[in-house]
Amino acid sequence: MVSVELITVGDELLIGQVVDTNSAWLGRELGHVGAQVDRIVSVHDAASDIREAVETALSRADAVIMTGGLGPTQDDITKKTLADLFSGGVMRRDQSVFEHVRRMTAERGLAFNDLNQAQALVPDGATVLPNRVGTAPGMMFVRPGSAPGREKLLFSLPGVPFEMKQLVTEQVIPLVKSHFALRSVVHRTMITFGLAESALALAIAPWEEALPEWLHLAYLPNARGIRLRLSAYDVEADSAAKEIESRFAGLREYIAPYMLGFEPASVEAAVASILLERGQTLAVAESCTGGSISARITAMAGASQYYLGGVTSYSNEAKAQVLGVSMPDIEQFGAVSEPVARQMAAGALTRFGADYAVSTTGVAGPGGGTPEKPVGTVWMAIAWRTSDNGTETFARQMRFSELREQNIERAATHALNMLRLHLLGLSDAFQQTGML
Amino acid sequence: MVSVELITVGDELLIGQVVDTNSAWLGRELGHVGAQVDRIVSVHDAASDIREAVETALSRADAVIMTGGLGPTQDDITKKTLADLFSGGVMRRDQSVFEHVRRMTAERGLAFNDLNQAQALVPDGATVLPNRVGTAPGMMFVRPGSAPGREKLLFSLPGVPFEMKQLVTEQVIPLVKSHFALRSVVHRTMITFGLAESALALAIAPWEEALPEWLHLAYLPNARGIRLRLSAYDVEADSAAKEIESRFAGLREYIAPYMLGFEPASVEAAVASILLERGQTLAVAESCTGGSISARITAMAGASQYYLGGVTSYSNEAKAQVLGVSMPDIEQFGAVSEPVARQMAAGALTRFGADYAVSTTGVAGPGGGTPEKPVGTVWMAIAWRTSDNGTETFARQMRFSELREQNIERAATHALNMLRLHLLGLSDAFQQTGML
Numbered sequence: 001m002v003s004v005e006l007i008t009v010g011d012e013l014l015i016g017q018v019v020d021t022n023s024a025w026l027g028r029e030l031g032h033v034g035a036q037v038d039r040i041v042s043v044h045d046a047a048s049d050i051r052e053a054v055e056t057a058l059s060r061a062d063a064v065i066m067t068g069g070l071g072p073t074q075d076d077i078t079k080k081t082l083a084d085l086f087s088g089g090v091m092r093r094d095q096s097v098f099e100h101v102r103r104m105t106a107e108r109g110l111a112f113n114d115l116n117q118a119q120a121l122v123p124d125g126a127t128v129l130p131n132r133v134g135t136a137p138g139m140m141f142v143r144p145g146s147a148p149g150r151e152k153l154l155f156s157l158p159g160v161p162f163e164m165k166q167l168v169t170e171q172v173i174p175l176v177k178s179h180f181a182l183r184s185v186v187h188r189t190m191i192t193f194g195l196a197e198s199a200l201a202l203a204i205a206p207w208e209e210a211l212p213e214w215l216h217l218a219y220l221p222n223a224r225g226i227r228l229r230l231s232a233y234d235v236e237a238d239s240a241a242k243e244i245e246s247r248f249a250g251l252r253e254y255i256a257p258y259m260l261g262f263e264p265a266s267v268e269a270a271v272a273s274i275l276l277e278r279g280q281t282l283a284v285a286e287s288c289t290g291g292s293i294s295a296r297i298t299a300m301a302g303a304s305q306y307y308l309g310g311v312t313s314y315s316n317e318a319k320a321q322v323l324g325v326s327m328p329d330i331e332q333f334g335a336v337s338e339p340v341a342r343q344m345a346a347g348a349l350t351r352f353g354a355d356y357a358v359s360t361t362g363v364a365g366p367g368g369g370t371p372e373k374p375v376g377t378v379w380m381a382i383a384w385r386t387s388d389n390g391t392e393t394f395a396r397q398m399r400f401s402e403l404r405e406q407n408i409e410r411a412a413t414h415a416l417n418m419l420r421l422h423l424l425g426l427s428d429a430f431q432q433t434g435m436l
Numbered sequence: 437m438v439s440v441e442l443i444t445v446g447d448e449l450l451i452g453q454v455v456d457t458n459s460a461w462l463g464r465e466l467g468h469v470g471a472q473v474d475r476i477v478s479v480h481d482a483a484s485d486i487r488e489a490v491e492t493a494l495s496r497a498d499a500v501i502m503t504g505g506l507g508p509t510q511d512d513i514t515k516k517t518l519a520d521l522f523s524g525g526v527m528r529r530d531q532s533v534f535e536h537v538r539r540m541t542a543e544r545g546l547a548f549n550d551l552n553q554a555q556a557l558v559p560d561g562a563t564v565l566p567n568r569v570g571t572a573p574g575m576m577f578v579r580p581g582s583a584p585g586r587e588k589l590l591f592s593l594p595g596v597p598f599e600m601k602q603l604v605t606e607q608v609i610p611l612v613k614s615h616f617a618l619r620s621v622v623h624r625t626m627i628t629f630g631l632a633e634s635a636l637a638l639a640i641a642p643w644e645e646a647l648p649e650w651l652h653l654a655y656l657p658n659a660r661g662i663r664l665r666l667s668a669y670d671v672e673a674d675s676a677a678k679e680i681e682s683r684f685a686g687l688r689e690y691i692a693p694y695m696l697g698f699e700p701a702s703v704e705a706a707v708a709s710i711l712l713e714r715g716q717t718l719a720v721a722e723s724c725t726g727g728s729i730s731a732r733i734t735a736m737a738g739a740s741q742y743y744l745g746g747v748t749s750y751s752n753e754a755k756a757q758v759l760g761v762s763m764p765d766i767e768q769f770g771a772v773s774e775p776v777a778r779q780m781a782a783g784a785l786t787r788f789g790a791d792y793a794v795s796t797t798g799v800a801g802p803g804g805g806t807p808e809k810p811v812g813t814v815w816m817a818i819a820w821r822t823s824d825n826g827t828e829t830f831a832r833q834m835r836f837s838e839l840r841e842q843n844i845e846r847a848a849t850h851a852l853n854m855l856r857l858h859l860l861g862l863s864d865a866f867q868q869t870g871m872l
Binding site: 011012013014015016017018019020021023024025026027028029031036037038039040041042043044045049071072073074075076105107108110111113115116132133135160162166218220283284286289290291292293294295297298299301302303304307308309310311312313314315317318321322351352353364365366367404405408 | 449450451452453454455456457459460461462463464465467472473474475476477478479480485621623625632633634635637638652653654655656657658659663665667719720722725726727728729730731733734735737738739740743744745746747748749750751753754757758787788789800801802803804835837838839840841842844
């Protein structure tokens with residue numbers, strides 16, 4: 001197995017201002033192509049620390065990936081330190097980076113200043129990995145090996161996650177794959193939603209027990225579902241992939257209504273694909289979720305093909321005026337109530353002329369709770385058109401936690417899942433749905 | 437300054453299944469008491485890797501804190517490895533741990549099995565740090581030093597975050613403080629938004645150059661701003677804090693319109709505090725940002741005091757029917773255009789009866805771009821009431837990148853910042869505003 005070490009550079013990591021999420025992402029991505037991360041080291045923006053970490057990592061690993069310390073400002077010294085290590089301190093101006101940075105600054109209406117120009121300087125002998133989405137280029141260095149074909153690779157990448165990810169996906173992984181002979185690791189992950197971890201484990205126990213030795217199952221829970229990952233190491237890729245596929249197909253026997261699909265499946269993507277296939281449209285009406293259902297739908301490319309829009313009716317007046325909810329009902333039952341949830345969904349259906357609408361109204365917290373409606377209480381509804389062009393609605397109440405952020409995320413996910421189950425004709429599954 | 441190194445143990449960290457949040461927390465907590473984390477190393481659950489990491493760390497640092505690998509199952513080998521290193525492999529049964537684990541398993545209705553009993557075994561000579569909230573005890577090892585009072589400390593703690601935190605707060609920090617003579621570390625971070633990193637660096641160059649030697653400046657960029665952190669090590673805390681405060685006050689001379697406040701400031705929080713103070717209200721009209729402006733506002737507790745709601749008008753019909761945008765204008769100028777942005781903001785202002793409204797309409801990508809309006813083109817507008825109860829609007833166009841997620845986040849942040857600058861009477865700053 002090809003051994004990779006990661007070096008993350010930045011005082012912000014050591015003083016705890018920033019959590020190092022890059023390393024976990026790199027560990028996953030490299031693992032998917034059969035390279036193994038064997039060590040992660042975080043060091044200060046200090047030349048001696050960087051130098052020592054690079055030399056130690058290169059002495060052990062086949063490849064080293066560094067992130068951070070490539071910005072244009074004085075505190076960033078990774079590039080200079082690598083020039084000292086690999087090219088006797090000699091830097092050259094890379095014309096393509098120069099033009100790219102000039103173009104980016106021009107497009108943004110900025111002066112092309114000395115600091116930007118310095119971003120085009122790279123250590124002599126380094127291979128430039130163009131950064132399409134930022135100004136600091138990635139770089140690759142080759143350390144001669146004990147024998148031909150045993151060269152070691154060192155990559156230096158910006159620490160900004162989206163720039164780093166783009167460079168890794170488009171350039172680093174292909175380079176690593178072509179340089180090393182990678183053996184296979186097969187991972188496949190099924191996303192489930194609607195069953196709590198322990199209930200899920202009980203439901204699929206017979207399936208889990210029948211798995212062959214060489215298939216490893218992991219449960220990975222978060223607020224948007226529980227992921228079930230099957231992994232096979234050092235195997236013949238095609239047949240392992242087929243076996244995993246067939247095992248997951250067999251899982252339908254146990255938990256079909258809760259299976260959203262393979263990663264990166266999500267409730268919103270499942271809803272989207274059903275609507276797209278049927279040529280139907282969606283609108284939303286949000287109170288406690290505050291726009292986050294809409295934001296999750298529109299985060300997906302192509303949302304305009306089925307998503308017409310939404311209303312965040314945060315005030316009572318907005319519920320009445322923009323969505324047509326009855327003000328007397330709000331006064332009688334409260335904004336967090338079944339009739340308000342139903343009328344919000346119906347209002348969005350009509351206002352946007354959609355085929356389906358989903359709504360939420362709840363107490364996200366930390367304030368606003370009462371003994372009857374404590375923080376975490378959420379009413380959610382869906383509305384749809386009947387064959388005679390009337391409107392029908394379905395509503396349910398759920399109770400989440402005391403944490404605002406969690407409540408918003410869970411309410412949004414459950415509301416979308418309610419619609420998904422309705423679209424699939426599985427509304428009965430509401431009854432068995434456990435809480436995450 | 438007391439130098440600390442962290443070693444986090446666990447395959448799950450290296451394959452990227454778990455993000456190491458323990459280290460950032462430890463960095464902050466140790467920094468607060470004047471100990472500095474100088475390196476973080478993550479290694480596999482493998483005896484040789486753990487041994488090598490421990491010896492290397494002890495050769496450099498004054499103290500080492502390890503987390504992870506103390507569970508009862510066979511994959512956890514940290515305790516055994518430390519016994520080999522520090523006590524020739526000899527373990528003893530600690531009676532207080534034995535009683536504690538027996539009590540905890542009984543309370544949970546579990547059998548007190550062999551694996552639990554093994555948790556009471558500790559390396560001979562280790563000091564037990566009782567774990568009130570879990571079954572695996574923390575441990576402290578002392579490595580003799582070059583001179584009396586120069587002993588080095590090694591702590592081994594469970595990796596479960598809440599158990600680790602409890603042990604650090606109640607036991608590790610007091611032990612470190614009493615063993616070493618700690619001096620103070622002071623960090624303070626100012627959030628800026630609206631100037632690109634290089635432009636910011638140029639704008640504040642005179643201020644940066646005038647900083648005293650003992651104050652360290654770091655630039656920390658992300659899509660929601662650039663953070664400027666000033667750090668002082670080994671100082672008298674009160675006077676250092678005062679000096680940092682006054683330096684940041686002096687920064688106003690250079691970049692006042694771009695300063696959002698001290699961490700955890702954000703553009704949305706800055707807008708919120710101005711509106712709250714003035715008793716004014718806000719509505720939004722989103723197209724390309726798809727609800728994310730609304731979601732960011734409502735993620736903050738208490739948003740209902742100034743936020744009335746918003747419309748995500750994703751389709752042209754929704755723009756016309758729900759917000760009152762002129763359909764002939766949409767047809768003539770396109771949905772991504774100045775008149776549509778202005779009418780969306782004005783429509784939201786009227787529909788929700790708000791004092792201010794902000795709107796976005798753009799090409800988030802990856803599809804939908806044209807030569808005149810490529811992916812990343814966004815029009816944004818703000819609307820407000822004039823003294824004679826009319827409506828006035830201001831609009832501007834920006835160009836972002838090819839990445840949908842980034843385009844949404846940047847458009848939302850810039851739109852909110854446009855409103856912030858208007859509220860502060862600083863609209864001129866638009867002219868100089870660079871992109872992030």
